[in-house]
Amino acid sequence: MEKLDECARQLLDTAPQIMRSIRAEMRSHRGHDLSIPQFRTLTFIHQNPEASLSPLAEHLGLTLPSTSKLVDGLVNEKIISRRESKEDRRKLTLALTKNGEDILRAARGATQNRLKDILHELPADELSVILRALNLLQPLFMKGMKEAKTHVPAHS
Amino acid sequence: MEKLDECARQLLDTAPQIMRSIRAEMRSHRGHDLSIPQFRTLTFIHQNPEASLSPLAEHLGLTLPSTSKLVDGLVNEKIISRRESKEDRRKLTLALTKNGEDILRAARGATQNRLKDILHELPADELSVILRALNLLQPLFMKGMKEAKTHVPAHS
DNA sequence: TTCTAATAGTTTCAATATCTAACTATATCA
DNA sequence: TGATATAGTTAGATATTGAAACTATTAGAA
Structure with a gap:
């Protein structure tokens, strides 16, 4: 459960910063x-x-x-x-x-x-980790939405 | 470079959805x-x-x-x-x-x-991947800010 | 078949969030 | 010492969003 706590905490701290760059x-x-x-x-x-x-x-x-x-x-x-x-x-x-x-x-x-x-400065193995994580996270946060309603957006 | 492209794309698609849940x-x-x-x-x-x-x-x-x-x-x-x-x-x-x-x-x-x-439904090894990714991403998006100015926020 | 209830979306109004321009006060530099 | 730079505030304008009220259409019950 420690990892779960830490993931939640890091997500909460990191996502807004990423959005700041995007914005x-x-x-x-x-x-x-x-x-x-x-x-x-x-x-x-x-x-x-x-x-x-x-x-x-x-x-x-x-x-x-x-x-x-x-x-x-x-x-x-x-x-x-x-x-x-x-x-x-x-x-x-x-x-x-x-x-x-x-x-x-x-x-x-x-x-x-x-x-x-x-x-770009990250080595390939670290990019792989990030990519894998994002591939894990994405459906979860889309899935969260599905749970609220039954309408499932189609994804490419 | 394919991984880099894919990371950027996934980040762009996933971060807003995470923020939606947070918001x-x-x-x-x-x-x-x-x-x-x-x-x-x-x-x-x-x-x-x-x-x-x-x-x-x-x-x-x-x-x-x-x-x-x-x-x-x-x-x-x-x-x-x-x-x-x-x-x-x-x-x-x-x-x-x-x-x-x-x-x-x-x-x-x-x-x-x-x-x-x-x-919570993710197995421990997947949580580890996510955690590692977040630990990689966080300094980058704080670092991006440092590059803009010299004032470095202290982190716990 | 008719009427009621549910659904999709729009408009109005009010509140909140953010930027630009202009300004004040303080600190630094020539 | 005066000019310039820096930190923050105010006023005005614009953008974004939710709540309430409303219209039109569809579905379901009687």
Whole structure:
């Protein structure tokens, strides 16, 4: 149980610092500024074609009104498109525009480069450890979300 | 370099999800609601006794006015104390109140428990991998901050 | 078939968080 | 000593988010 305690503690201390680097880069690369929630929205829609608003809200951890507003802004900027779903007229179908795909790709590229800058001095075996850990963590934190609801986002 | 790419990509995808869980717990446990920046402020001051405002701002990735306001709110709630520094009257010295320490302890405890809930099903060897990875990542993301400035936060 | 309940999303209002510009006070340097 | 640098505050503007209220659509019960 000591390891479990230590993992929880380290995660709590490290995750915010990682996010700080990510946020800084999202906001500093040339071109379109994206907030973290905007970036996460684009990523979610990219990974979940035909997504509607509610699963997006759930993924973001935001309420429906907040998510609706967020999407509004992105629609206004022609980054995503929003249309009525074919199977259920209450639902929206969200999609990235071409512009949105470009912006997402640029943001990911720049931010991943930044992270690579930070990580590049690590030897390969340590990168392997980190990669393995991330592969363990990712499903858990997606899984946590699944437990809350039954809607499972599809992952590439 | 493939591993480096993959690490950067996974980090970019996983860190926000981890933060989502942390944020949700910070906001849901009984007692005092803390925002992530507030929590990070308390943690920083706890780990850096006698800290002034500028290194805190730097740590948070916020501007001085924003940090000043954030601290204002916490001072008003008697969570931290603020006084003029002895060596330099331009500088503040920030400290946790007793109340602040209680609140931080409670927030950490609850959030760590939440993370433990998520992680507990992992076998010990996998926890070891995660722990090792976090121990590798943490200094890097603190180090990144050091590179930006010369002021090195002391760590327990 | 009709009516009620549930669901998806929007709008309004209020609160909170953050940045920029401008400013004050203090310390350092030429 | 005066100019410059540094630490922090205030005011104003903008962005983000939740709660309450509302509309439209779908599903389920009678």
